[in-house]
Amino acid sequence: EAGVAQSPRYKIIEKRQSVAFWCNPISGHATLYWYQQILGQGPKLLIQFQNNGVVDDSQLPKDRFSAERLKGVDSTLKIQPAKLEDSAVYLCASSLPRTPYEQYFGPGTRLTVT
Amino acid sequence: AQSVAQPEDQVNVAEGNPLTVKCTYSVSGNPYLFWYVQYPNRGLQFLLKYITGDNLVKGSYGFEAEFNKSQTSFHLKKPSALVSDSALYFCAVRGYNAGNMLTFGGGTRLMVKP
Numbered sequence: 001e002a003g004v005a006q007s008p009r010y011k012i013i014e015k016r017q018s019v020a021f022w023c024n025p026i027s028g029h030a031t032l033y034w035y036q037q038i039l040g041q042g043p044k045l046l047i048q049f050q051n052n053g054v055v056d057d058s059q060l061p062k063d064r065f066s067a068e069r070l071k072g073v074d075s076t077l078k079i080q081p082a083k084l085e086d087s088a089v090y091l092c093a094s095s096l097p098r099t100p101y102e103q104y105f106g107p108g109t110r111l112t113v114t
Numbered sequence: 115a116q117s118v119a120q121p122e123d124q125v126n127v128a129e130g131n132p133l134t135v136k137c138t139y140s141v142s143g144n145p146y147l148f149w150y151v152q153y154p155n156r157g158l159q160f161l162l163k164y165i166t167g168d169n170l171v172k173g174s175y176g177f178e179a180e181f182n183k184s185q186t187s188f189h190l191k192k193p194s195a196l197v198s199d200s201a202l203y204f205c206a207v208r209g210y211n212a213g214n215m216l217t218f219g220g221g222t223r224l225m226v227k228p
Contacts, residue, residue, distance in 0.1 A: 003157075004157065040220070040221075041220055041221070042118070042204050042206075042218030042219050042220050042221050043158070043204070043218050044218070045215055045216065045217075048215070056215055091157060091158070093157075093158075101146050101148065101163060101165070101208055101216070102160055102163065103160065103216070104160070105150075105157035105158040105159070106157050107155065107156055107157045108157055
């Protein structure tokens, strides 16, 4: 079974630039999550989708972050404009509807904002 | 609000010795508890979970964890450590009424020396 795919793996941008990350979940996983993991910390949930609808985006900084999952499969997370404190690893995870607590994570995208 | 504490940034253990990685939590209602492991340049991998039932749960790679409600703890254990167990371990909690939102601890680095 193929895992969660993410791209790019690494990205370096200057502050105030924009960036987008892509995630393709495991086939059949209706629930998709985006996490932010700052160095030395545990992952923090940014947004959760169920199919193409948003379930929880309470921790998403909506003034600069946006995410979509238009067809209920793959998803894009965007930051515009980026700040230095956005430097982190952005993790995508997915899960089956019947086991939402068992999440499968992708390798992440490491973002460096200079 | 739910929270997780991993009091040790790093745990050092000799190969063949038993290991314990500590985790305490705070949550409203009955907790759902999880352990994930993160190897370098790889995404988080699910190790085990406690939902209900037996307080001692067994997971992947010979790991187990003990749920202690009175101490609000969920320590990860393994009877005999391997060098290949060296990685970053995260404890996570989900409150009963928290939907699918996982809150992660800050992580504990396990170093197993030959």
